[in-house]
Amino acid sequence: MIPVRPDVLVTGGGGFLGGALVRGLLARGHRVRSFARGAYPELEALGVEVVRGDLADAAAVRRACAGCELVFHNAARAAVWGRYDAFYGPNVLGTRNVLQACRDEGVPRLVFTSTASVVFGRADIRGGDESLPYPRHQASPYAATKAEAERLVLAADDPRLRTIALRPHLIWGPGDTQIVPRIIAQARAGRVVRVGDGTNVVDTTYVDNAVDAHLLAARALLGHARAGGRPFFISNGEPANLWMLIDRILLEAGLPPVRRSVPAPLAVALGAAIGSAHEWLHRPGEPRLTRFLAEELSTSHWFDIGAARRELGFQPAVTLEEGLRRLGAWMRDAGGAGQAGGAPGAGLTP
DSSP: OOSSOOEEEEETTTSHHHHHHHHHHHHTTOEEEEEESSOOHHHHHTTOEEEEOOTTOHHHHHHHHTTOSEEEEOOOOOOSOOOHHHHHIIIIIHHHHHHHHHHHHTOOEEEEEOOGGGGOOSSOEEEEOTTOOOOSSOSSHHHHHHHHHHHHHHHTOSSSSEEEEEEEOSEESTTOSSHHHHHHHHHHTTOOOEESSSOOEEOOEEHHHHHHHHHHHHHHHHHOGGGTTOEEEESOSOOEEHHHHHHHHHHHTTOOOOOOEEOHHHHHHHHHHHHHHHHHTTOSSOOSOOHHHHHHHHSOEEEOOHHIIIIIOOOOOSOHHHHHHHHHHHHHHHOOTTOOOOSTTTTOOO
16 A cells, blocks of 8 residues: 555554554555554564653654654553543653654654544534634543644644644454443443433444554655645544444443433533542542543534545445444454453543
């Protein structure tokens, strides 16, 4: 798909999307380097050069970028809860370090994995496109720091370093370590409750489609100047009722559908109170409910991917139905989709 075979760096190559991107690049004949804090022998077994380090370490980031012709900056802290400074370091300072390393090492192209959360301001979004402004008040520290990082990336675009930001929405699929396992784990614990009237619509992104979008974005930066310095929403382009989708995932896992519900205003108030108490008491981990999560689960948020279709040539190859079929097969074969625990909805960031 990319006409040359450069050395490619993937930050966060050990994660769900990062790992899928690494495998996609390898399948297309690229030499791949991964930069992450942990050890990933499974990547090394695939022939990936694994470099351990922290995004906060500018020298380590620069060493990881050395000799690369393309960087996919995918690493980030993503969660529905946490202190702002816990997100600011990896998401903002880390991105600043990646940009500076690209400059210092002469890397000509950078594809940044942003998120649709950067425009989520607590109200419904139906068919929103890239003209949507950043909200005056961000819904969470994650959204706020990703928005700041995205601004840095887009502002850095120039003839020496071409940059682009992708905003994939709710990535899922076989190998998922966040959305699907947590839904299933919470369902097995009897903790999944429908928030609101159950009519809200969202769109999602099957992981293979997200990988394709990243590769197309990299290609676009080679000779399509008007794509540089711009964000693009990415999804399957198939908005669906959120709770019907959750029920379908539970069905594939052999679990009953969600039957209990709570009014959205009550859930939002409870989330705000629980979150405040959690912070005041200095409890570890994530609270079971936050205001951001309650709002996210009760509102519609889906996006127009027309710009990605036109400018990047993006066409989701795996439909929602086919993705669910593959997900079900993975859960039945692996039997591990429900092993991950965590807060209900953790990872369900738009």
